[in-house]
Amino acid sequence: MLYVDIKKNLPDFTLDVRFSVDNNIVVLFGPSGCGKTTTLRCIAGLTKPDEGMITNKGTTFFSSKAKTFVPPSYRRVGYMFQEFALFPHMNVRRNIWYGVKQRGRKAEELYEKLVDLLKIGHLADRFIDRLSGGEKQRVALARALMAEPDILLLDEPLSALDNATRLDLQTELKRMQQLWNIPFILVTHDPGEAKVLGDQVFCMEKGRQVPVSMTPQCVLQNAVLQVERNICV
Template sequence: MLCVDIKKKLPEFTLDMQFSVENNIVVLFGPSGCGKTTTLRCIAGLIKPDDGKIVNNGHTFFSAEEKTIVPPHRRKVGYMFQEFALFPHMNVRQNILYGVKRRDQSAEALYKRLLGLLKIEHLADRFTDKLSGGEKQRVALARALMAEPEILLLDEPLSALDSNTRFELQAELKRMQNLWKIPFILVTHDPEEARCLGDKVLFIEKGRQVSNF
């Protein structure tokens, strides 16, 4: 279980978040600028909170009291950025395997499994500028899961897609979470998407959870 209890002073308000995530999908829902992405970045270790703690399965990522700060690369947290952040000079295989330290049989088996699960085997040699939005999303998801994370953070991963593709990939995300059995924390400002994807939905306003949506 991931437990988050943090405070971070921002220009317009103080982020003050307390929630926990088991092996399901939790959606952070609310208007732009309410602190959703900042919360993800604190969990990933890209931003340091001012106070509180972040603990995953008894492993402390951050504790102000204990002065503990685990660097991002040691947190086993996958992060899917809103614009996917794929490398245009690399093909799909190279993008998915980017950052994999040991290219052994185990890594190759996981790579092939992800290609099959996400139905992108035929794209392995294609460069990312030749992919559709839905294909890019699947490649970005495969790359994030290739690192075998214990938590996956998704920052508005479907916002740039058309409605039909979004509907299809909402089902894909739920299926992959059910297979991987790790916490998915997803950010959106779309109420329909929040209802569809979230096992639990936290409505955020000005850095605070105001209700379960």
Template sequence: MLAVDIKKRLPDFTLEVKFSVERNVLVLFGPSGSGKTTVLRSIAGLVRPDEGSIVYDGRVFYSGAANTFVPPRERNIGYMFQEFALFPHMNVKRNIWYGVKKHNQAAAEMYDRLVELLKIGHLGDRYIGQLSGGEKQRVALARALMAEPKILLLDEPLSSLDSATRLELRAELKRMQELWNIPFVLVTHDPDEAKDLGHQILFLDKGRQTGGAMAASPAVTKEVAAMAKT
């Protein structure tokens, strides 16, 4: 289980969140600028909170009280950035392998499995500029999972895609989460995406939770839609 209980002072407000997530999908939902990405970056170790703790399966990634801070490279967390952060000078295969420490048989089998599952095996020699938005998303997901992370963080991974591709890749994300069986923490301000992907939904507005991380029940679905209109 991933347990997050942190405070972080930002220029316009103080971010204050507390939630936990098992091996399912937790969606951070709310308007732009509400602190969602800062939560992801804190979990990844790219931002250091001012107070609180971040713990995964008993391992303390961050504790303000104990002055503990595990650097990003030691957390084994996958991160899909909003713009995918793929390298244009590398082909698809090299992008997926980037950051893999051991190029052994097990890693080769993992690569083969990922490109087959994501239907991108035929793209290995192409460069990023030759890919569609949906293909880039699949390559970024393959790269994030190639290192077999304990947690996957996704920052608005579908925001730049057309509606048809978004629907297709929502299903892909859900399937990959079920196969990998790890916590996914996903940021979005799209209510349809939140209710479709989230086993739990956490509402954020100007750094504050409007409630706990709630199961994505029909009642919560209605609340997501109502919040999107405000």
């Protein structure tokens, strides 16, 4: 289980969040600039909190009291950036393999499994500029999972896609999470996406988890979010 209890002083507010994640999908929902991405970066080790603790499966990633800070490369955290961060000078195959530390039979089998599950095997020799938005999303997801992470962070991974592709990939993300059985933490400001994907949804406003009634955006989408979902705040 991933446990997050941190504070981080930012220019406009103090990020102050506390939650735990089992092997399911947690959505951080709220307007742009409310601290969602900073929360992901703290979990990944790309940003250091000022106070608190982050642990996963008994391993401490960060503790202000114990003065512990585990570098990103030792956290086994996969990160799908909003822009996918794929390398344009590499083809699909090389992008997926990028970052794999040890290439062997197990890694080869995982690669074949991923490209088969995500239906991108035929794209292996294509360069990134020849892919559609949905294809790029699948390649980015394959690359993140190729590293066999214990946690997967997704920063608005579907925001740039058309509606039809977005609906298709929402289903894909749910399926991949169930297959990998690890925590997925997804950032979005889209209430429909939060409702569809989130096993738990945390509403954020200016760095804090807030009751739905306290944030204008959440008030407007309260009915949407509560349909068939338990909202944890």
